[in-house]
Amino acid sequence: EAGVVQSPRYKIIEKKQPVAFWCNPISGHNTLYWYLQNLGQGPELLIRYENEEAVDDSQLPKDRFSAERLKGVDSTLKIQPAELGDSAVYLCASSLGAVAGGQGETQYFGPGTRLLVL
């Protein structure tokens, strides 16, 4: 079974340019997550989808970040315009769905997109 697929793997852009990341979750997984991981730190949740609904976007900087999950499968995360501080790894993860209302499901992570903003 294919894992979580992300593209591109690496992206270098100049500041103020737009950038988009794509994620294809594991087939049948209803929940999709986008995380930001800075060097030497743990992932920080940006947004969580249950099917096509964004159920937690409290950590998403909405002035420049946006995300969508059309049809409840693939997802795109966009930054416009990018800033120097956005340089990080952007991880996508998916899971079957919430266990008993909480977040007990195992998350499966993609390889990430490493973004460098110059």
Next chain:
Amino acid sequence: AQSVAQPEDQVNVAEGNPLTVKCTYSVSGNPYLFWYVQYPNRGLQFLLKYITGDNLVKGSYGFEAEFNKSQTSFHLKKPSALVSDSALYFCAVSGASSASKIIFGSGTRLSIRP
């Protein structure tokens, strides 16, 4: 508020010796606890989790972790370390409510010397 702490940035162990990577947490109500491992230029891989039941949880690659409610800890252990265990390890916690979110620790780099 939820939080998770990994007090050691790095743990160094000789191959064949037992290893422990520490994790403590704070959450309202019952916790869901996880360990993930990250190899260079890779995403996180699931090792094990505690949801309910037996406090000793066994996971992938010979790792295990013990849930200790009184000490609010979930330390990762392995009886005999391998050089291939060298990686970055993350502990994570979430709560049992639908509004809860998963919080990851800052990570512990495990280095196993031959």
